[in-house]
Amino acid sequence: MSISPPQRSCSCEGFTRAEMLRRGAAQAGHGLPAIEPGMPMPAGTGLSRRGFLLASAGLALSVYGAGRLLDPSAFEEGIARAAEAPDQPILVSVYLQGGIDAMSVLYPAGDPLYTKYRPVLALPEDAGPAFSEDPRLHWHPQAVPLSQLHEEGKVSVLPAVGYTDPDQSHFTSRHYWEVGATQADLLTGWMGRYLDLAGNADNPLQGLCLDEALQPALATARMPVAAIDKPSSYSFYAQGVWGPPQAIMYDYFDTIGRVGAGSGDPAMQQSGKAALMSSTLRKQLLPFQSSSGAAPALPAGYPSASDAFPARMAGIAQLLAAGLPLRCVSISTESVFDTHDNQVAALGTGLGEATQTLYAFQRDLEARGLADRVLTLVWSEFGRRPQENASGGTDHGAAGCGFVMGTRAAGKMIGEWPGLTSGLDALGNVQATSDFRGLYCSLLEQWLGHEAAPIIPGASGLARMQVVQ
Amino acid sequence: MPLTRARGSAPRRSDSSHAALPVYSGPFGAEQAERLLWRAGFGPRPGQAAQLARHGVRGAVRSLTRPASRSLQGPPPRLENGEPLAPYDVWGNDVLWWLDRMVRTRAPLIERMTLIWHDWFATSNEGVDSQRLMIAQNRTQRSLCLASFPSMLTAMTVDPAMLVWLSGAGSTKEAPNENYAREMQELFTLGAGNGYKEIDVREHARALTGWTNTWNPATGQVEDFHFDPALHDNGVKVIYGHRGRFGWKDSLRLVLSNPDHPRHFVTKLWSYFCEEPLSGRDTRAAEGIYVSSGKRILPVLEAMLMHPLLHSGPRMVKPPIVQIAGMLRGIGRYIDTDAWVWESTLAGQTPFYPPNVGGWEAERWLNTGTWLARFNLASQMIGEQRVAKLPPSNATAKEPAAADPKALMKQAIAFWGEPTISGASRGALVSYAKSAGVNAAAASWEREQYPTLALNALRALVVATPDYQTC
Numbered sequence: 001m002s003i004s005p006p007q008r009s010c011s012c013e014g015f016t017r018a019e020m021l022r023r024g025a026a027q028a029g030h031g032l033p034a035i036e037p038g039m040p041m042p043a044g045t046g047l048s049r050r051g052f053l054l055a056s057a058g059l060a061l062s063v064y065g066a067g068r069l070l071d072p073s074a075f076e077e078g079i080a081r082a083a084e085a086p087d088q089p090i091l092v093s094v095y096l097q098g099g100i101d102a103m104s105v106l107y108p109a110g111d112p113l114y115t116k117y118r119p120v121l122a123l124p125e126d127a128g129p130a131f132s133e134d135p136r137l138h139w140h141p142q143a144v145p146l147s148q149l150h151e152e153g154k155v156s157v158l159p160a161v162g163y164t165d166p167d168q169s170h171f172t173s174r175h176y177w178e179v180g181a182t183q184a185d186l187l188t189g190w191m192g193r194y195l196d197l198a199g200n201a202d203n204p205l206q207g208l209c210l211d212e213a214l215q216p217a218l219a220t221a222r223m224p225v226a227a228i229d230k231p232s233s234y235s236f237y238a239q240g241v242w243g244p245p246q247a248i249m250y251d252y253f254d255t256i257g258r259v260g261a262g263s264g265d266p267a268m269q270q271s272g273k274a275a276l277m278s279s280t281l282r283k284q285l286l287p288f289q290s291s292s293g294a295a296p297a298l299p300a301g302y303p304s305a306s307d308a309f310p311a312r313m314a315g316i317a318q319l320l321a322a323g324l325p326l327r328c329v330s331i332s333t334e335s336v337f338d339t340h341d342n343q344v345a346a347l348g349t350g351l352g353e354a355t356q357t358l359y360a361f362q363r364d365l366e367a368r369g370l371a372d373r374v375l376t377l378v379w380s381e382f383g384r385r386p387q388e389n390a391s392g393g394t395d396h397g398a399a400g401c402g403f404v405m406g407t408r409a410a411g412k413m414i415g416e417w418p419g420l421t422s423g424l425d426a427l428g429n430v431q432a433t434s435d436f437r438g439l440y441c442s443l444l445e446q447w448l449g450h451e452a453a454p455i456i457p458g459a460s461g462l463a464r465m466q467v468v469q
Numbered sequence: 470m471p472l473t474r475a476r477g478s479a480p481r482r483s484d485s486s487h488a489a490l491p492v493y494s495g496p497f498g499a500e501q502a503e504r505l506l507w508r509a510g511f512g513p514r515p516g517q518a519a520q521l522a523r524h525g526v527r528g529a530v531r532s533l534t535r536p537a538s539r540s541l542q543g544p545p546p547r548l549e550n551g552e553p554l555a556p557y558d559v560w561g562n563d564v565l566w567w568l569d570r571m572v573r574t575r576a577p578l579i580e581r582m583t584l585i586w587h588d589w590f591a592t593s594n595e596g597v598d599s600q601r602l603m604i605a606q607n608r609t610q611r612s613l614c615l616a617s618f619p620s621m622l623t624a625m626t627v628d629p630a631m632l633v634w635l636s637g638a639g640s641t642k643e644a645p646n647e648n649y650a651r652e653m654q655e656l657f658t659l660g661a662g663n664g665y666k667e668i669d670v671r672e673h674a675r676a677l678t679g680w681t682n683t684w685n686p687a688t689g690q691v692e693d694f695h696f697d698p699a700l701h702d703n704g705v706k707v708i709y710g711h712r713g714r715f716g717w718k719d720s721l722r723l724v725l726s727n728p729d730h731p732r733h734f735v736t737k738l739w740s741y742f743c744e745e746p747l748s749g750r751d752t753r754a755a756e757g758i759y760v761s762s763g764k765r766i767l768p769v770l771e772a773m774l775m776h777p778l779l780h781s782g783p784r785m786v787k788p789p790i791v792q793i794a795g796m797l798r799g800i801g802r803y804i805d806t807d808a809w810v811w812e813s814t815l816a817g818q819t820p821f822y823p824p825n826v827g828g829w830e831a832e833r834w835l836n837t838g839t840w841l842a843r844f845n846l847a848s849q850m851i852g853e854q855r856v857a858k859l860p861p862s863n864a865t866a867k868e869p870a871a872a873d874p875k876a877l878m879k880q881a882i883a884f885w886g887e888p889t890i891s892g893a894s895r896g897a898l899v900s901y902a903k904s905a906g907v908n909a910a911a912a913s914w915e916r917e918q919y920p921t922l923a924l925n926a927l928r929a930l931v932v933a934t935p936d937y938q939t940c
Contacts, residue, residue, distance in 0.1 A: 168667060169655055171827065184662075227836070236841060239848040240855040240925035244915075245905035249926040253933070255897045260935030263893070267744070267784040271935035274835040278844075281837050340636040340648045390644030391636055396651070427667065 082203040082325030089447050092316060092329040092376040093191065093217055096354060098338030099170065101394050102383035102401035102430070104347055105143050106159055106417070110136035113420035117386045121343055121394070133157065133413040142352035145359035146403065153411035154362065155403055156467060160418055161439065162399035162432030166382060166425075170338070170396070174381035178217040180440050181457045189217035190440055191328040192225065193455045194448060199223040199327065206327040208319070210312040215330040228315070236282065253279035301360035303353050307334035310357045317364040320374070327448075337380065341391035362405060371407040375447050375468070377439075378403040383430055386420055398429035402439065404467050408447075414439070414465045438462040489754035490772040493780040497526045500889050501780055507787060507940035508742050509533050509774055510577025512795025515886040530774040534615065534767060536576035543573045546804030554804075556604055561810035563600040564820050567607065568813075569804045571794035582614035582770075583607065584790070585741050587820065588828035590625045590657060592634045594821045599690065602630040603821045615767045618734060618759075619725050622657065626721060627680065629694040635826065638682045638694060640674065642702030650674035652826050654724060660737075664729030665709065672706040676720040725764065731756040734764075739773055744831075745782045784939040786834045789816035792843070796850050796932065799886030808849050815842035835938065843938065847929040854884075856924050872920040874902035881927035885937070894934040898927055 108114045109125040123140065129147050131137040137159065139147040149155045163182055167173045176182045180190025188196070191207060199206045200223070207218040207225030218225050241249060253275050260272020299317075302310040309331075316329055335350025358378065365371040383400030399418075404410070415434030417423070425431050441452035441459050446468040452459040495501075502522040506513045510533065513521070521529045546554050546569040548562075556566035574580045587610060594603045606628050613621045625631050626649070632638035640646035650673035654665045679701030682694040696717070706715045708723045715723070724730065735755035739747050747755060755769055762768040773779065787795065790813050797803065813819055817839045823829055833839075878898040882890055890898070906923030910916040931937060 168670070169651065169661055171655065171661055237845050237848050238926050238929040239851045241922050241929070243919075243922065244909040245919050245922035245926055248901065248905040248909060249930065252897060252901045252930060255900065256894060256930060256934050259891070259893045259897055263935065265784045265939070267786050267939040268935040270786060270835050271840075271938040274837065274840040275933065275935070278837045278840040340646055341639065388644065389646050390641045391639045391646050393636070393646070395647045427671075 082200060082206065083323050085325070087373055088325070088327055089449070090320065090326055090329065090374045091191070091443060091448060092331065092374060093215075094313075094354075094358070094376060094378045095174075095215065095217075095330070095332040096335075096337055096378065096380040097333055098336040098380070099173075099382045099384060099396055100337035100351070100380040100400060101339060101343065101347060102159070102380075102399070103386060103394075104343070105140050105351065105401050106131055106137040106157070107140060108136050108417060108420065109138045111420045113386075117420065118388050120392055121388050131157070134159070134417055136419075137417055140348075140351060142348050143355050145355040146405075149359060149362055149405060150411070153469075154407055154409055155405050156409050156411055156414055158402035158404075158414045158434050158439065160383070160399040160415055160423070160430050160433040161379075161402040161436055162382065162430075163435055163437065164432070166398035166429065166432070168382065168396040168398070168429075170381060175216070177379060177381055177436055178215065178219075180217075180437060180455070182437075183457065186457075187219070188221050189215070189219040190455060191217050191330065192220035192223075194444060194450060195223045195225065195328060196220050197454060198448070198450055203325055205319075205324050207330075208326050208328070209330045210315055211330070211332055215332060218328060218330045250279065250282065253282070299360075299364060301363055303356040303360070305353050305357075307353075309333050309335070309353065310360070313357050313361045314364065317361060317368060317370070320365075320370050321368045339384070339393045340389065340395060341393040343388075343393040346393075358405060366407065375404060375406040375408060375443070377443065378405065379436070385429055386424065387428055398425060398427075399432035400430075402434075402436070404439075404443075408468050410466045410469045412466065414467070434465060435462060438464060439467070442467045489757055490751055490775070491777055492775045493526050493777040495777070495781055497529070497780070498522050501526070502529055503889055504780065504940050505529055505533070505774070506577065507791070507795065508779065508785065510581050511571045511574075511791055512787075512798055512888075512940075513886065514798050515801070526775055526780065530771055533576075533578040534771050534774065536579065539574070539576040539579055541570065541573035542575055544803050545569075549806050557601040561807045563594070563604060564810045564813070565804050565807055566604065567820050568790065568794055568797075568809055571790070572797045572803060579611060579614055581791075582766075583611040584788075584820070585738075586610040586614055586621065588741075588823065589737065590621075590631065591823035591826050591828035592628075592630050593823050593825070597630045597633045599630070599633075600821070602633065602691075606630040607821075615770065617763060617765045619721065619764050621766070622653075622721055622725065623718075625657070626653070626677070626717065627694070627696075629682070629691070632680055632682065632694055633691060637677060637680050638691075640678050640680065641700040642675070642678050642704075645671070645674035645678045645702060647671060647674040650677055650720075653720075656827055658724045658733060659727055659729050660733040663733060664727045669708055672708045672715075673720050673724070675702040675704070675706050676708065676715040677717045678702045679717065731760050731764075735759055735769060738766075738769065742773060743776070743779045743782055744785055745778055747776075747778070751776070786831065786939050788829065788831070788834060789813050789818040789839070789843070790820055792816075792932075792938070793846065796847075796885065799888065800850060800854070800884065801886075802850065806849075809846075812842065812846040812849055815839070816846065817842070840933075844929060844933050847932045850932075851884075851925070851928055856921050872906060872916075874899045874906060877902040877906055877920060877924050877927055880924060881931050884928050885931055888931070888937055890931065890934060890936045894936050897934075898930060901930060902927060 107123050115122045128139040128141045178189050179186035195207045204224035204226040209215050209218055209227040257272045257275030260268045298311055298314050302314050312331055333354050339346045365374050379402045380400050383397045384394035385397040388394050418431050418433050423431050437456055441456050441462050442464045444450045444452045499519040499522045503513055503518040546565055554562040554566050556562045571580050597603055609624050613624055635649040635652055636646040637649045647670050651670045655661045659665055679696050681697050681700055682691050685692050703714055758772055759769040793809055793813055817834055818829055902923050906920040910919040
């Protein structure tokens with residue numbers, strides 16, 4: 001089994017990927033780097049409501065801003081001010097890592113070529129419920145939670161979303177989705193550009209990533225955005241230090257941070273800024289440190305899983321319930337759907353966890369009275385090839401599936417399933433019947449209330465779809 | 470025609486072949502040697518930087534690239550309970566096994582290049598699920614780390630861990646799996662979209678078919694990785710416009726002779742040692758060295774390590790595992806706990822578990838999460854060596870010398886083996902020593918205790934400075 005490379009790339013210049021990233025980071029104002037995986041914390045109970053709230057939100061907030069060093073005290077005020085402002089619509093982007101096999105999520109049981117292309121992988125017609133808008137398609141048994149929400153009119157299905165001239169590289173295709181254009185050289189994310197135009201200079205929570213890393217879709221050029229690591233406590237420890245020397249030591253995080261931030265060297269600056277942000281974060285989170293250090297149990301409904309995805313989705317609902325001023329949220333499954341081999345096992349578990357989590361998240365929002373403010377976009381960088389390979393898996397393909405979930409979602413299919421007879425391109429991949437860039441334009445205009453033209457290149461030429469009811 | 474030159478040929482010839490890349494000609498003292506040891510190794514042992522500096526830049530580089538000994542020095546690794554490591558079987562012991570080599574090696578560049586190849590051909594045990602296969606791959610990478618890139622690529626293509634990781638095993642003529650064919654071009658040899666098209670991915674995949682393995686139900690292990698001609702697609706393929714009944718070796722030959730390969734190779738190799746790209750002219754020169762040497766790694770690597778940009782260009786953030794190994798080297802500690810496995814993970818890097826086939830991203834080493842981890846691991850390093858109490862001062866004695874803020878700062882830096890810390894950071898450390906060790910103390914017991922506490926804190930602060938976290 002291989003996993004998908006969760007980073008973007010450039011297909012146009014003779015630079016290595018690492019250098020592209022470095023360049024990207026330099027030009028996008030250090031908007032890209034973020035947190036690496038931490039150790040999973042065991043689930044625990046017994047925290048107070050306040051501690052529970054922030055512990056499950058992760059506590060480890062990283063703030064990313066453009067080139068200049070932002071004054072953390074402005075964030076405290078900015079977040080408070082933004083939280084007081086009238087409610088804003090919230091867009092949550094959920095990335096299914098690795099190019100999920102759309103032809104399994106919604107499998108074309110009614111297509112005569114399906115079993116021919118998928119002699120090993122084909123699911124029996126009655127394995128999962130029929131998709132009510134196109135009975136040729138059936139939901140994967142592990143996608144039933146999503147089908148239930150669809151029946152309630154809360155899910156718009158895009159059975160074949162993509163773009164023309166599809167690129168089958170994880171890096172490149174994901175990059176396109178992240179930047180909202182089929183351009184290798186864009187250095188800001190599509191949600192990041194929205195925040196650059198509509199966001200505030202003092203509210204990093206407006207663009208929040210609950211993940212190991214700040215996802216490039218949120219990379220801004222000017223406005224600060226933030227990442228929160230998985231649940232963990234945020235405390236510094238030095239052997240044999242206590243009392244006033246310890247308190248003063250914390251103050252000196254800022255002092256050594258300023259030495260780095262003020263140096264002319266980019267690496268020294270990076271280290272210095274990390275020290276300054278860590279120091280600020282430590283102070284912000286002091287009131288929420290739990291003495292037990294245990295992570296809270298998940299709210300009811302979320303699947304228990306060894307990875308952090310359900311806990312992070314629960315964390316989003318909790319942050320929103322706490323009134324924190326989020327606007328664009330980006331998150332990725334930890335499950336990887338790059339199923340080159342043994343797809344049956346590899347896909348089922350991850351898909352089940354993903355759809356159960358999405359279902360629990362939607363119910364959680366509804367129970368908290370937040371559902372009308374949140375729209376959730378679910379996407380993957382491409383679908384997989386209709387023709388299965390000999391390893392019991394599928395190789396990279398073209399159009400994939402996407403979903404828009406929420407009580408305000410239009411709940412109607414966008415595009416259509418093109419069918420295996422005439423819907424494949426010259427390389428045998430599924431052709432797109434809807435364009436993700438048109439989807440982004442529609443989400444911007446209909447949900448976030450912002451003109452798409454300055455955010456999505458070529459917006460005027462892209463067909464809009466009804467995404468909001 | 471490729472020229473091959475025997476290793477250890479006369480210096481003059483070697484010099485003339487390197488003349489195409491400029492050689493650093495500025496001062497080469499302990500500070501420059503310290504940087505070289507961090508970039509091309511895992512930092513100096515106490516005194517090692519000054520020693521290395523005496524050889525000058527060329528001598529210093531050659532002592533790293535042509536080490537007299539590859540043996541390990543120091544006590545063998547053990548766990549907290551005194552047990553030896555079980556690298557194949559016990560969680561984290563694989564990481565410790567390698568970290569031990571990084572700490573004890575007499576040939577740090579060999580270990581560092583092994584780490585670079587691990588990142589270049591990034592394979593994760595997350596997908597391989599066999600510490601034994603991962604370590605076997607690691608040994609292969611180490612043995613070929615300065616050989617030729619074609620031999621490295623050949624070994625990696627049929628390496629069992631790689632065959633599992635990128636689905637090479639079980640890719641057959643009926644259904645070739647494109648995973649390895651794609652990443653081979655995109656990440657290992659050409660760069661995304663450089664010099665190949667989608668159809669080349671497919672055709673390479675066909676050429677690479679035929680590798681397979683068995684699964685031993687008794688042990689639950691995959692084994693017996695081999696090429697089975699019956700599974701190979703023997704048909705005609707067209708790769709980069711060439712037609713033929715290509716097999717896996719042809720696939721490698723074709724990708725290695727792709728005109729876009731040398732540039733990708735030298736650009737990527739350079740990026741591990743310096744963040745500022747080589748100029749177009751120097752890139753071409755490096756390509757020339759690489760190609761004319763028969764795509765050997767050593768000649769172009771030596772030339773790169775002598776390049777002025779590496780010695781006088783911008784600093785780089787130390788990768789977490791490099792910093793951990795270097796801290797252990799600096800304080801003379803050896804592997805005696807598995808704490809380094811999770812400390813390194815918290816700091817953002819677990820060897821044998823790169824985040825994906827693209828390897829680690831240097832841009833992501835430092836953020837609030839990893840900075841916290843780097844700070845806290847200092848405490849783990851200091852461990853039992855923390856200062857319990859400085860020499861007591863009684864009513865009649867003078868203040869202990871350690872209550873002198875400057876002396877405290879110097880003691881704290883000395884603890885880590887005298888790393889170079891800039892004047893600005895030293896100033897901050899002295900200022901801390903003064904506030905915490907002297908000014909904060911009012912009562913007599915405080916005056917006695919606080920310098921001790923301040924010294925412990927200073928040790929943690931030294932390795933939290935931007936100077937120490939970068940090189």
